[in-house]
Amino acid sequence: MTQRIVITGAAGGVGTLLRPRLARKGRILRLLDVAPVPDAAEGEDVECVRVSVTDLPGMREALTGADAVIHLGGLSVEGPWDRILDININGTRTVLEAARRAGVPRVIIASSSHAVGFHPRGEGEAPDYLFPRPDTYYGVSKVAAEALGSLYHDRYGLDVVCVRIGGCFETPIATRQLATWLSPDDCARLMEALIAAPSPGFRVVWGVSDNTRRWFSLDEARALGYEPRDDAERFAGELEGRHDPLDEIYLGGAFCSPELDADPDD
Structure with missing residues (x-):
């Protein structure tokens, strides 16, 4: 039986990294974005839809027939x-x-470590379901996304898994990502596990690789079948000096800086 997976924000950074890694025989990827999806040739296994995540009638039509949605769309x-x-x-x-x-x-929502960014860095791993302490409006939006996911599970029975992503790039781009990096391959492994997990209900998991310097628990993600294989440590020598002092104080690092104010006084 053919499986249809919808990816919102498919033209974005994480969507671009995921698309080729989630392609497989017997699966149709339906790629949604307001922008053209680069290098996505429509065919038997790929469908492209230009639609905004704020357009309810358009989204309902785009989601019809889907087995799961990976929701990446939005400001990052x-x-x-x-x-x-x-x-x-x-x-x-x-x-x-x-x-x-x-x-x-089933809906898989891209949350973020910035939902808990103002939590102080501790000695051990930040636990699963760490209480929200957002560091920005962006972080607030991820807290709201998790709350909405909880509501839609409890009220309507949707399986909703929120993934607090540390940072998903081809390679780590800053020293903090020696702890918070989610490799593209591990991102795909995590999404495959969350698509396949039987009746997960509502969950919040950390989206990181099995990094030597990892700050975040992987217990809940592993309980859902995630088996990370990558470690950012091999890039340590390339990242010397790419460090923000706030990385030593808060989980959100530079996002906790008072200079990062989206609505400064006039």
């Missing part, structure tokens, strides 16, 4: 409150509501 950095509210928060609610109306049983 700090921004003005009105844009964060519309795209990230209202957009996530729209995706969940469209999934409910279209009968999609």
Whole structure:
């Protein structure tokens, strides 16, 4: 039986890394974005749809027939409150509501470590389900996404898994990512595990590789079948000097800087 997986934000950074890694025989990838999806040739196994995550009728149509949704769409950095509210928060609610109306049983939401960014760095691993302490409006939007996921599971029975991603890039780009990096291959392994996990209900998991310097627990992700294979430590020699002092104080690092104010005084 053919499986259809929808990816919102498919033209973005994580979506671009995931697309080729999730392609396989017997699976159709339906790629959603407001922008053209680069290097995505439509065919038997790929469908491209231009639609905004804030467009409920369009999203419902785009999600019809899907087996699962990987929701990556939205702003991936700090921004003005009105844009964060519309795209990230209202957009996530729209995706969940469209999934409910279209009968999609499972939604995987890209949350972020910035949902807990103002937690102090501890000596041990940050636990699963660490209580929210967002470091930005962007972080607030990820807290809201997790809350919406919880609501849509409890009220409507959707399986919703929120992944607090540390940083998914081809290679780590800063010293902190020796702890927080999620390799593209491990990202795909995690998504495959979350697609396949039987009846996960509502979960919040950390999205990181098995890094030697890892800050975050992998217990809940492993309980859902995730088996990470990569470690950022092999890049340690290339990242010397790419360090922010706030990385030693807060989980959110530079996102906790008072200079990162999306709505400064006039």
